Amino acid sequence: MTDLWQNAMDHAVALARKAGSVSVCLSFCLFIGEESVAAGEPCVLTDNPTWIVDPVDGTTNFVHGYPFVAVSIGFAVNRKLEFGVVYSCIEDKMYTARKGQGAFCNGQLLNVSDQKEISQSIIATEFGSNRDTEVVDKIFSSMRKILCLPIHGIRGVGTAATNMCLVASGCVEAYYEIGIHCWDIAAGAIIVTEAGGVLMDVDGGPLDLMSRRVVAANNKIIAERIVKEIDAFTPLRDDASTETED
Ligand SMILES: O=P(O)(O)O[C@H]1[C@H](O)[C@@H](O)[C@H](O)[C@H](O)[C@@H]1O
Ligand SMILES: [Mg+2]
DSSP: OOOHHHHHHHHHHHHHHHHHHHHHHSTTOEEEEHHHHHTTOOOOOOSSOEEEEEEEEOHHHHHHTOSOOEEEEEEEETTEEEEEEEEETTTTEEEEEETTSOEEETTEEOOOOOOOOGGGOEEEOOOOSOOOHHHHHHHHHHHHHHHTTTOSEEEOOSOHHHHHHHHHHTSSSEEEEESOOHHHHHHHHHHHHHTTOEEEOTTSSOOOTTTTEEEEESSHHHHHHHHTTOOOOOOOOTTTTTOOOO
Protein backbone atom coordinates (compact mmCIF):
# COMPACT_ATOMS: atom_id res chain seq x y z
CA MET A 1 0.00 0.00 0.00
CA THR A 2 1.22 3.51 -0.78
CA ASP A 3 2.56 5.30 2.26
CA LEU A 4 0.67 8.61 2.02
CA TRP A 5 2.73 10.29 4.70
CA GLN A 6 6.04 9.20 3.22
CA ASN A 7 4.92 10.65 -0.13
CA ALA A 8 3.95 13.89 1.60
CA MET A 9 7.26 14.06 3.37
CA ASP A 10 9.20 13.35 0.18
CA HIS A 11 7.38 16.21 -1.56
CA ALA A 12 8.12 18.54 1.35
CA VAL A 13 11.78 17.59 1.43
CA ALA A 14 12.15 17.88 -2.38
CA LEU A 15 10.56 21.32 -2.42
CA ALA A 16 12.60 22.55 0.51
CA ARG A 17 15.80 21.23 -1.10
CA LYS A 18 14.94 22.91 -4.38
CA ALA A 19 14.44 26.23 -2.62
CA GLY A 20 17.72 25.66 -0.81
CA SER A 21 19.65 24.85 -3.99
CA VAL A 22 18.27 27.87 -5.85
CA SER A 23 19.24 29.90 -2.83
CA VAL A 24 22.78 28.57 -3.07
CA CYS A 25 22.94 29.48 -6.81
CA LEU A 26 21.67 32.96 -6.01
CA SER A 27 24.18 33.51 -3.25
CA PHE A 28 22.98 37.07 -2.64
CA CYS A 29 19.69 35.65 -1.32
CA LEU A 30 19.13 35.30 2.41
CA PHE A 31 17.15 32.52 4.01
CA ILE A 32 14.73 32.40 6.91
CA GLY A 33 13.38 28.95 7.72
CA GLU A 34 11.69 27.36 10.71
CA GLU A 35 14.43 24.77 11.06
CA SER A 36 17.34 27.16 10.38
CA VAL A 37 16.07 29.63 13.00
CA ALA A 38 15.58 26.75 15.48
CA ALA A 39 19.21 25.85 14.80
CA GLY A 40 20.30 29.39 15.75
CA GLU A 41 20.43 31.11 12.35
CA PRO A 42 19.27 34.75 12.31
CA CYS A 43 15.64 35.65 11.65
CA VAL A 44 15.93 39.09 10.12
CA LEU A 45 14.13 40.58 7.16
CA THR A 46 16.28 43.10 5.28
CA ASP A 47 15.93 44.67 1.81
CA ASN A 48 17.93 41.75 0.39
CA PRO A 49 16.10 39.04 -1.54
CA THR A 50 15.04 36.53 1.13
CA TRP A 51 13.48 33.07 1.07
CA ILE A 52 11.02 32.55 3.93
CA VAL A 53 10.38 28.83 4.20
CA ASP A 54 8.39 26.42 6.36
CA PRO A 55 9.07 22.89 5.07
CA VAL A 56 6.27 21.40 7.19
CA ASP A 57 3.48 23.74 8.27
CA GLY A 58 1.12 21.75 10.46
CA THR A 59 3.73 19.75 12.32
CA THR A 60 1.26 18.56 14.95
CA ASN A 61 -1.11 17.43 12.19
CA PHE A 62 1.74 15.61 10.52
CA VAL A 63 2.69 13.80 13.72
CA HIS A 64 -0.92 12.73 14.37
CA GLY A 65 -1.85 11.88 10.79
CA TYR A 66 -4.40 14.71 10.64
CA PRO A 67 -4.57 15.29 6.91
CA PHE A 68 -3.61 18.95 6.49
CA VAL A 69 0.10 19.59 6.05
CA ALA A 70 1.70 22.20 3.83
CA VAL A 71 5.04 23.31 2.48
CA SER A 72 5.21 27.09 2.54
CA ILE A 73 7.73 29.06 0.50
CA GLY A 74 7.69 32.84 0.28
CA PHE A 75 10.20 35.14 -1.40
CA ALA A 76 10.59 38.78 -0.40
CA VAL A 77 12.60 41.63 -1.93
CA ASN A 78 12.84 45.03 -0.21
CA ARG A 79 10.74 43.43 2.55
CA LYS A 80 7.83 42.97 0.15
CA LEU A 81 6.67 39.55 -1.02
CA GLU A 82 7.37 38.86 -4.68
CA PHE A 83 5.87 35.38 -4.86
CA GLY A 84 4.52 32.62 -2.67
CA VAL A 85 3.94 28.90 -3.04
CA VAL A 86 1.95 26.73 -0.64
CA TYR A 87 1.71 23.03 -1.37
CA SER A 88 -1.04 21.28 0.63
CA CYS A 89 0.55 17.84 0.40
CA ILE A 90 -2.28 15.45 1.23
CA GLU A 91 -4.85 17.35 -0.82
CA ASP A 92 -2.30 17.66 -3.63
CA LYS A 93 -3.16 21.34 -4.02
CA MET A 94 -0.45 23.68 -5.26
CA TYR A 95 -1.24 27.31 -4.49
CA THR A 96 0.89 29.92 -6.23
CA ALA A 97 0.97 33.70 -6.51
CA ARG A 98 3.33 36.12 -8.22
CA LYS A 99 3.06 39.84 -7.46
CA GLY A 100 0.60 41.48 -9.87
CA GLN A 101 -0.24 38.25 -11.65
CA GLY A 102 -3.01 36.69 -9.56
CA ALA A 103 -3.25 33.64 -7.34
CA PHE A 104 -3.87 30.09 -8.50
CA CYS A 105 -4.61 26.62 -7.15
CA ASN A 106 -3.44 23.85 -9.46
CA GLY A 107 -3.56 26.43 -12.26
CA GLN A 108 -7.11 27.66 -11.50
CA LEU A 109 -7.48 31.39 -10.77
CA LEU A 110 -8.45 32.10 -7.16
CA ASN A 111 -10.82 34.78 -5.92
CA VAL A 112 -11.73 35.64 -2.36
CA SER A 113 -15.37 35.53 -1.25
CA ASP A 114 -17.43 38.66 -2.01
CA GLN A 115 -19.32 38.39 1.31
CA LYS A 116 -19.59 41.68 3.23
CA GLU A 117 -21.88 40.51 6.04
CA ILE A 118 -19.99 39.15 9.05
CA SER A 119 -23.16 37.25 10.05
CA GLN A 120 -22.91 35.22 6.83
CA SER A 121 -19.19 34.47 7.22
CA ILE A 122 -16.96 31.59 8.27
CA ILE A 123 -13.84 32.67 10.13
CA ALA A 124 -10.72 30.51 10.41
CA THR A 125 -8.43 30.63 13.40
CA GLU A 126 -6.35 28.30 15.58
CA PHE A 127 -5.85 27.58 19.27
CA GLY A 128 -2.10 27.86 18.63
CA SER A 129 0.66 26.13 20.56
CA ASN A 130 1.05 28.44 23.58
CA ARG A 131 -0.43 26.89 26.75
CA ASP A 132 0.01 29.85 29.14
CA THR A 133 -3.41 30.24 30.74
CA GLU A 134 -3.49 34.03 30.13
CA VAL A 135 -2.85 33.48 26.42
CA VAL A 136 -5.37 30.63 26.20
CA ASP A 137 -7.98 32.84 27.93
CA LYS A 138 -7.47 35.60 25.35
CA ILE A 139 -7.72 33.12 22.48
CA PHE A 140 -11.00 31.72 23.84
CA SER A 141 -12.35 35.18 24.62
CA SER A 142 -11.71 36.37 21.04
CA MET A 143 -13.29 33.24 19.59
CA ARG A 144 -16.33 33.57 21.86
CA LYS A 145 -16.88 37.20 20.86
CA ILE A 146 -16.47 36.49 17.15
CA LEU A 147 -18.70 33.39 17.26
CA CYS A 148 -21.44 35.35 19.05
CA LEU A 149 -21.50 38.28 16.62
CA PRO A 150 -22.94 35.88 15.35
CA ILE A 151 -21.10 34.29 12.42
CA HIS A 152 -21.83 31.08 10.51
CA GLY A 153 -18.93 29.22 12.11
CA ILE A 154 -15.31 28.99 13.17
CA ARG A 155 -12.92 26.62 11.39
CA GLY A 156 -9.20 25.88 11.38
CA VAL A 157 -7.21 23.14 9.70
CA GLY A 158 -4.08 23.37 11.88
CA THR A 159 -1.81 25.08 9.40
CA ALA A 160 -1.64 28.83 8.97
CA ALA A 161 -0.48 28.52 5.35
CA THR A 162 -3.50 26.40 4.39
CA ASN A 163 -5.92 28.60 6.35
CA MET A 164 -4.68 31.57 4.33
CA CYS A 165 -5.14 29.62 1.08
CA LEU A 166 -8.72 28.90 2.16
CA VAL A 167 -9.27 32.66 2.44
CA ALA A 168 -7.80 33.08 -1.05
CA SER A 169 -10.09 30.32 -2.35
CA GLY A 170 -13.23 31.96 -0.94
CA CYS A 171 -14.03 29.00 1.37
CA VAL A 172 -13.70 31.13 4.50
CA GLU A 173 -14.04 34.90 4.71
CA ALA A 174 -11.10 35.48 7.03
CA TYR A 175 -8.32 33.95 9.09
CA TYR A 176 -6.64 35.49 12.11
CA GLU A 177 -4.07 34.22 14.57
CA ILE A 178 -1.59 35.52 17.13
CA GLY A 179 1.56 33.48 17.76
CA ILE A 180 2.33 32.27 14.24
CA HIS A 181 5.78 32.92 12.72
CA CYS A 182 6.82 34.70 9.54
CA TRP A 183 7.50 31.37 7.77
CA ASP A 184 3.91 30.23 8.49
CA ILE A 185 2.31 33.20 6.72
CA ALA A 186 4.78 34.70 4.19
CA ALA A 187 3.66 32.65 1.17
CA GLY A 188 0.00 32.72 2.18
CA ALA A 189 0.11 36.50 2.52
CA ILE A 190 0.79 37.15 -1.17
CA ILE A 191 -1.63 34.37 -2.18
CA VAL A 192 -4.38 36.19 -0.25
CA THR A 193 -3.66 39.64 -1.68
CA GLU A 194 -3.30 38.32 -5.24
CA ALA A 195 -6.70 36.64 -4.84
CA GLY A 196 -8.13 40.08 -3.99
CA GLY A 197 -7.97 39.88 -0.19
CA VAL A 198 -6.52 42.16 2.47
CA LEU A 199 -3.98 41.74 5.26
CA MET A 200 -3.68 43.65 8.50
CA ASP A 201 -2.42 43.44 12.05
CA VAL A 202 -4.86 42.29 14.75
CA ASP A 203 -5.06 45.95 15.90
CA GLY A 204 -6.09 47.11 12.41
CA GLY A 205 -2.67 48.54 11.47
CA PRO A 206 -0.54 47.30 8.60
CA LEU A 207 0.66 43.70 8.67
CA ASP A 208 4.16 43.31 10.07
CA LEU A 209 5.53 39.92 8.97
CA MET A 210 7.78 39.72 12.03
CA SER A 211 5.13 40.61 14.64
CA ARG A 212 3.58 37.11 14.83
CA ARG A 213 0.07 38.55 14.39
CA VAL A 214 -2.10 38.35 11.30
CA VAL A 215 -5.55 39.02 9.94
CA ALA A 216 -6.16 37.89 6.35
CA ALA A 217 -9.62 38.57 4.95
CA ASN A 218 -11.67 38.79 1.79
CA ASN A 219 -12.20 42.52 2.30
CA LYS A 220 -11.60 45.42 4.70
CA ILE A 221 -15.16 45.36 6.08
CA ILE A 222 -14.82 41.79 7.37
CA ALA A 223 -11.21 42.31 8.54
CA GLU A 224 -12.06 45.44 10.54
CA ARG A 225 -15.13 43.80 12.07
CA ILE A 226 -13.01 40.92 13.38
CA VAL A 227 -10.30 43.26 14.64
CA LYS A 228 -12.88 44.91 16.95
CA GLU A 229 -13.44 41.57 18.72
CA ILE A 230 -9.86 40.29 19.04
CA ASP A 231 -8.26 40.38 22.49
CA ALA A 232 -4.81 41.19 21.17
CA PHE A 233 -1.54 40.28 22.85
CA THR A 234 2.06 40.74 21.79
CA PRO A 235 4.29 37.69 21.48
CA LEU A 236 8.07 38.05 21.27
CA ARG A 237 8.81 39.21 17.71
CA ASP A 238 10.47 36.83 15.26
CA ASP A 239 13.33 39.31 14.82
CA ALA A 240 13.57 40.19 18.53
CA SER A 241 17.12 38.96 18.99
CA THR A 242 18.38 39.87 15.51
CA GLU A 243 17.03 43.36 14.82
CA THR A 244 19.33 45.51 12.67
CA GLU A 245 19.49 49.26 12.11
CA ASP A 246 18.34 49.14 8.45
O1 LIG B 1 4.56 24.88 13.88
P1 LIG B 1 3.97 24.66 12.54
O2 LIG B 1 4.92 25.04 11.44
O3 LIG B 1 3.42 23.31 12.36
O4 LIG B 1 2.72 25.62 12.37
C1 LIG B 1 1.80 26.21 13.22
C2 LIG B 1 0.56 26.59 12.43
O5 LIG B 1 0.88 27.15 11.20
C3 LIG B 1 -0.33 27.46 13.24
O6 LIG B 1 -1.40 27.99 12.51
C4 LIG B 1 -0.79 26.71 14.46
O7 LIG B 1 -1.66 27.42 15.25
C5 LIG B 1 0.34 26.16 15.27
O8 LIG B 1 0.94 27.20 16.00
C6 LIG B 1 1.37 25.44 14.44
O9 LIG B 1 2.46 25.16 15.24
MG1 LIG C 1 4.55 26.51 10.31
